[in-house]
Amino acid sequence: MRILILICSLVLSATVTSSPIPDFPFITVTGESSRKVAPDTAVINLEAIAFSKNSTEAFGDLNKATSNIITVLKNYKVTTDKITTHQLRKDTKRAREKNGYNQLDILGYELTQVFEIRLDSIENYTAIADELSKMDNVKNIRSEFDVTNREDIEIELIGLAGENAKMKAKKMALGLGVKIDTVFAINDSGSYKSFFATFGLDSERAISFGMPPVENSFFVPKHIKISKNINVLYKLKN
Structure with a gap:
């Protein structure tokens, strides 16, 4: 009987102890x-995008857009360590069929490269964002502001x-x-x-x-x- 009481006491004690x-x-x-x-700092996110019937041509257009982005940033003294690029995405675009599930012809290839640009100073933010927004093959520009x-x-x-x-x-x-x-x-x-x-x-x-x-x-x-x-x-x- 004493053993049974001791076991019950230990179980109850463990339950109480574990109760959150x-x-x-x-x-x-x-x-x-x-x-x-x-704010005194900013982060600019954007996407470089290219589309072509030929995959090689799409890569060429994307590389050109990327080069133009880097050139703009260098003109405003933004160093490469402040520029982060994410994994390249390649999508195959096909013709759409209203009804049915037949395999459709390939229209071309779309390539997307995401960039994150950190500005330690917002002195040139407006000018940089304005130039980037006017570039071909650039979309989805968005900004976040912060303080050091x-x-x-x-x-x-x-x-x-x-x-x-x-x-x-x-x-x-x-x-x-x-x-x-x-x-x-x-x-x-x-x-x-x-x-x-x-x-x-x-x-x-x-x-x-x-x-x-x-x-x-x-x-x-x-x-x-x-x-x-x-x-x-x-x-x-x-």
Whole structure:
């Protein structure tokens, strides 16, 4: 009988230990902070594209477009280490048939090369983007702006978000006639639901927060918004 009681005690103990949900009164809050800052860097993404009935000719046109892109960037002192190209994609284009599933004739070949261009300074951004947009065989130009001291700004914003979370927790606890004690857990996933995933209550993937891309704009925005959200779980005093 003693052995049976001991086994049951161990099982119950293991269950309690493995439970991801806190076994004490707690309160959860999300603290937020944000700041508008003037950008000083940019990333330009674009696609070089070529189409021809002959595969060799398509490659020749794509190489010409690539060469023109590099020339423009060199004219503005953008070094090659700031230019990243991704894997070449080759698609076979066939004639379309309204009905049926017969193999159709090949119309030609389309080649696509994706470029990512990082600008450490936005001084020449508008001029570069404008020239690239006017080039033949270039499409899908889009830009993202950022700041070089983003990490320092985010550290400061996390501190402000923490203060915001603590203030919220105090007000909520006061409204319920209790007081907060110590911080039990923190995460900065940016998702309130994913915060509960830490304790096994929700499996939704975290949502990232930060600088949204600014698409199809050849003008530098006056500011970008940097935001940080943190989720905090406070223990409540007994």
